[in-house]
Structures are given as structure tokens and as C-alpha cells.
Amino acid sequence: MISDADLPSTIAEPVEHTLEIKKSIFLTHLAPVASMEEADAIIARIRKERWDARHHCVAMVLGTHADRQRSSDDGEPAGTAGVPMLEVLRRREVTDVVAIVSRWFGGVLLGAGGLVRAYTAAVAETLDVARPVHRRRLTAVTLDVPHAEAGRLLAFCHTWVAAHAGSLAEPEYGATARLIVHVPPVELSTFDADLAAATAGAIAPHHGETAVVDVPA
Incomplete structure (x- = not known):
């Protein structure tokens, strides 16, 4: 039998948080979801509502044991957005959650390391204000x-x-x-x-x- 210590947590309701780094805006939408289909519907809605953002990077974790995972860099350099976002969700041991970070480019290049730090911080800070x-x-x-x-x-x-x-x-x-x-x-x-x-x-x-x-x- 699995113990409670083995069960990842989730969040109570959607939450958003904005981070600004060198004039680029990173707006994170974090939402509880019950299926990949529900997550995809939320992603589509965010893309439509925030059509003017350059990127909508995604990470999601689903399942009682967090065994279904997916991420997307959405045009950012490979490995600089989706995977770091996913790693935050894994490290914080949450599941049945989708994270979408919409980025408006501010004109200053952040470099690969800067992007990893930005997308990591965007999701981590949003989890900090979510109700577990x-x-x-x-x-x-x-x-x-x-x-x-x-x-x-x-x-x-x-x-x-x-x-x-x-x-x-x-x-x-x-x-x-x-x-x-x-x-x-x-x-x-x-x-x-x-x-x-x-x-x-x-x-x-x-x-x-x-x-x-x-x-x-």
C-alpha cells in the first residue's frame, strides 16, 4: 500500500503571477487539471487570450503518482523553458497541474542560462502563492x-x-x-x-x- 508521504500534492484553484526580467514579462498561469485534455483546453484559451505574447511555454504533471508529464519550449531555445518548468513541478512534488508561462520579449537577450533561471523562477514563485x-x-x-x-x-x-x-x-x-x-x-x-x-x-x-x-x- 502506498503511504501518504508518497502522494504528491496539487493546488486548490488557478493562480497567476508576473515576473519582469530585463524588460521581458513572464506571466505564469498555474491551474489544477484532471486530464491532458483539460490541460490542452486551458493552454488553448491562454494562447487565445494572450495572443500578443511571443511564447507560451508549458509544463504539466498528471496522475496520482505524477506519472504523466509533458513540456514545451514553444520556440525558446531547446531545453531553456519547458524542461526547467517541469523540473520545478517535479521538485515541488505536485501533480494534476499545468503551468503556462507567457513571455513578452523586452528587447534584451537573456541567453540560455538567463532563460532557464527566468522560467524556473516564474513557476517556482507562482507555486509559492498557490494554495496547496x-x-x-x-x-x-x-x-x-x-x-x-x-x-x-x-x-x-x-x-x-x-x-x-x-x-x-x-x-x-x-x-x-x-x-x-x-x-x-x-x-x-x-x-x-x-x-x-x-x-x-x-x-x-x-x-x-x-x-x-x-x-x-
């Missing part, structure tokens, strides 16, 4: 709760997952309130015991599947 989302293997625990008790049990679950590196899904309201709590597998017995203490044993937890779950930082 960690990924963990968690077990889904379902609680069917009377509506009158839903608020109190929801507060209990919020407090519990915050203290135990878990996650809480949006409540579902039908004949009862259904709460789905994502619990670290090694903490299942602790959760069951804490739930029993909080409800005097009135709520029975139903353990479901263990899967990789996004947990906002």
Missing part, C-alpha cells in the same frame, strides 16, 4: 444522523478531522442528515470510540472504501 491541497489515503465513514442532531454532530466531525488529518464531505440532507467523514485508516477505531462517546452510542458508523482524497492545507 494535500492528498491522503482515507476511509469513508458514513453517519446517518437525525436532523435535530445534525448541527452538533457536524461540529464534532469538523473538530475531529482537523485534529486527525481527515476530511469532511458536504452534508447530504434527506430523510436524515448524512455525514461522510474521511478518516485515516489507522484512526478508524479512535474515530468510532470518540463518536460513541459524543453520542452515547446512538449513531452507528458505517465504514466504506479507502481511497485517495484531496485535503486542503
